[in-house]
Amino acid sequence: MTLELRHVTKSVAGETHIFETDLVLEEGSFNVLLGTTLSGKTTLLQLMAGLDRPSRGEIWFRGQNVTGMAVQKRNVSMVYQQFINYPHLTVYENIASPLKVAGMDRAEIERRVGAVAELLRLKPMLGRKPAELSGGQQQRTAIARALVKDSDLVLLDEPLANLDYKLREELRDELPRLFAGRSCIVVYATTEPTEALLFGGNTATLHEGRITQFGPTGTIYRQPKDLISAQVFSDPPLNVAQVTKQGSRIHLAGGIGFDLGTAAVTLPDGPYTWAIRAHHITPESHPGQPTLDGRVLLAELTGSDSVIHFHLDGGTWISQSHGVHPFDVGAEARLYVDVARSFLFGADGRLMGGSE
Amino acid sequence: MYKQVNQKAWLLVLPVVVLVAFNAIIPLMTVVNYSVQETFGDNVFFWAGVDWFQQILNSPRFHDALLRQLLFSAIILAIEVPLGLIIALAMPRKGIGVSICLILMALPLLIPWNVVGAMWNIFALPEIGLLGKGLNNLGFDYNYTRQPVTAWFTTVLMDVWHWTSLVVLLCYAGLVSIPDDYYRAAKIDGASAWAVFRYIQLPKLKRVLTIAVLLRFMDSFMIYTEVKVLTGGGPGNATTFLSIDLDKMALGQFDLGPAAAMSLIYFLIILLLSWLFYTLMMRNEAQ
Numbered sequence: 293m294t295l296e297l298r299h300v301t302k303s304v305a306g307e308t309h310i311f312e313t314d315l316v317l318e319e320g321s322f323n324v325l326l327g328t329t330l331s332g333k334t335t336l337l338q339l340m341a342g343l344d345r346p347s348r349g350e351i352w353f354r355g356q357n358v359t360g361m362a363v364q365k366r367n368v369s370m371v372y373q374q375f376i377n378y379p380h381l382t383v384y385e386n387i388a389s390p391l392k393v394a395g396m397d398r399a400e401i402e403r404r405v406g407a408v409a410e411l412l413r414l415k416p417m418l419g420r421k422p423a424e425l426s427g428g429q430q431q432r433t434a435i436a437r438a439l440v441k442d443s444d445l446v447l448l449d450e451p452l453a454n455l456d457y458k459l460r461e462e463l464r465d466e467l468p469r470l471f472a473g474r475s476c477i478v479v480y481a482t483t484e485p486t487e488a489l490l491f492g493g494n495t496a497t498l499h500e501g502r503i504t505q506f507g508p509t510g511t512i513y514r515q516p517k518d519l520i521s522a523q524v525f526s527d528p529p530l531n532v533a534q535v536t537k538q539g540s541r542i543h544l545a546g547g548i549g550f551d552l553g554t555a556a557v558t559l560p561d562g563p564y565t566w567a568i569r570a571h572h573i574t575p576e577s578h579p580g581q582p583t584l585d586g587r588v589l590l591a592e593l594t595g596s597d598s599v600i601h602f603h604l605d606g607g608t609w610i611s612q613s614h615g616v617h618p619f620d621v622g623a624e625a626r627l628y629v630d631v632a633r634s635f636l637f638g639a640d641g642r643l644m645g646g647s648e
Numbered sequence: 649m650y651k652q653v654n655q656k657a658w659l660l661v662l663p664v665v666v667l668v669a670f671n672a673i674i675p676l677m678t679v680v681n682y683s684v685q686e687t688f689g690d691n692v693f694f695w696a697g698v699d700w701f702q703q704i705l706n707s708p709r710f711h712d713a714l715l716r717q718l719l720f721s722a723i724i725l726a727i728e729v730p731l732g733l734i735i736a737l738a739m740p741r742k743g744i745g746v747s748i749c750l751i752l753m754a755l756p757l758l759i760p761w762n763v764v765g766a767m768w769n770i771f772a773l774p775e776i777g778l779l780g781k782g783l784n785n786l787g788f789d790y791n792y793t794r795q796p797v798t799a800w801f802t803t804v805l806m807d808v809w810h811w812t813s814l815v816v817l818l819c820y821a822g823l824v825s826i827p828d829d830y831y832r833a834a835k836i837d838g839a840s841a842w843a844v845f846r847y848i849q850l851p852k853l854k855r856v857l858t859i860a861v862l863l864r865f866m867d868s869f870m871i872y873t874e875v876k877v878l879t880g881g882g883p884g885n886a887t888t889f890l891s892i893d894l895d896k897m898a899l900g901q902f903d904l905g906p907a908a909a910m911s912l913i914y915f916l917i918i919l920l921l922s923w924l925f926y927t928l929m930m931r932n933e934a935q
Contacts, residue, residue, distance in 0.1 A: 338832070341832075341836065343832050343835060343836070363835050363836055364835065364836075364838035368836055369836060370832065370833065370836050372829040372832075372833065373829075374827055374829050376827075376829050376830055376833045378847045378848065378851070379848075379851045379852060380847075380851040381847065389837055389839075389847075390836075390837045390838070393837055393838045393839060393843075394838070437837075
């Protein structure tokens, strides 16, 4: 059982929303669609669901062409960023609604709703209406509705984005458990790289209507195929600099140079784009690591992390480190760069060397 | 720190106080004043107590007008609310059609009320009006200036033409505010068009419909200008609603005392019914 997108494109009123896309999702897999807002995640999900028809190309499911098939016949379920429930039905009736539509007998409905409610810890709320629930419980109800159907394809469109931090963490931890052991294909759209890393599975990085890379999440994170995929998969934003390489050394603007070690020697000399994720530039001293001296523009202390934006030769750089590292705005800061964890991209944006 | 008492602030409130006093409080108190006194002109007043109120409450004329008024409002609500909802559901959600429909819908609301009355007066005249002449040519015996039933028919038709748009616009605004995701979710569930209406659109429109019912009730209960111009309350007293009756009493007969008492009773009835409507609908919501 696979879901296949074959040469699928989608354009609306002459504007291309999804460029030609080929994608194969395997049975029982958890797939993350990672991309910024407006990158085309929702459009892609709607094409997969059958809520939208591709402009060109075909969608195959279980070896069957389902391109024009109505969504009702496809056994798909979807969870949205907004908490979509029937407002005046109880939680029980909400969860039961897809089964009722399918004409299932009452005892079976009761059994299934009970099981899903147990799984999502909604048992005590079954008699309540959505408006009487917290945001987290409302979204649990929506997820329960999606799960109760035993769909072949479950699509989640930024389901945690409207939840506050604590509820988001809680539900985020539970999600993989909910789908464990199910044979359905799960597609989870998000803007947050951390969510992709937490869920594992596969990740497709999406940028301006194109899937730039698809594969096991860890691989894509460690070895992005190109600069755009790396940027999509980095939060805080990736630090990027134009450099010139000579031998094992790269030279940044302003006379700063780093030694990338022997791995870089085999690459031809010349201009490259060098990139490094924020958490490999840290204020903690590491002997042997090269340093950058910059002026602090902004220091965000998020409790467990310190994110420091600093100014260096006309560009803004970002450092992320564990713990609290207070810096005064405008102060000079010395930061240590873990060059072994940096990337080198060619002029066409393709990864030439380096890895996380 | 001492709190500064700044009496000058009163000056800032003064314009509003004067405005409200002149357009609401003073006229209302004048009415109250008239309702408890007898006057024969020349500013000579005699204390009448609650006599006028008793007289009005016991008069068959008032009872008839009140019944007509209640019946009229009931008919108006029964037609305009469902019709407005149906039109709103049928209106397009996207494209150029939206603006065209909205403009068409808004037109009747933009026409001055007495012009609406005059338009329908001429439109429905059996000898020359398009509607009146047309119905007669089709074989219907239609003459709203003589027959109570056709007078009612014309009055109701006029009000439906004039005010259904308001319900349409309110419902349309409510419908447009339902996120697309609800419809997608329903589609995925395999819900029928009826189920979408029953379980998504209707519950989401509840508040808007409450407002529509309240507005249409209050306005239809106070209908005056259009009817005054269209039928003048006739034939006979067939379309003499409370406001028309009040008008006849105050300006036709110059019975200022009873008219003042009647307007206060009228006011209290509207207040009471609106409160009842609101409370009932909101209690429904809470359940």
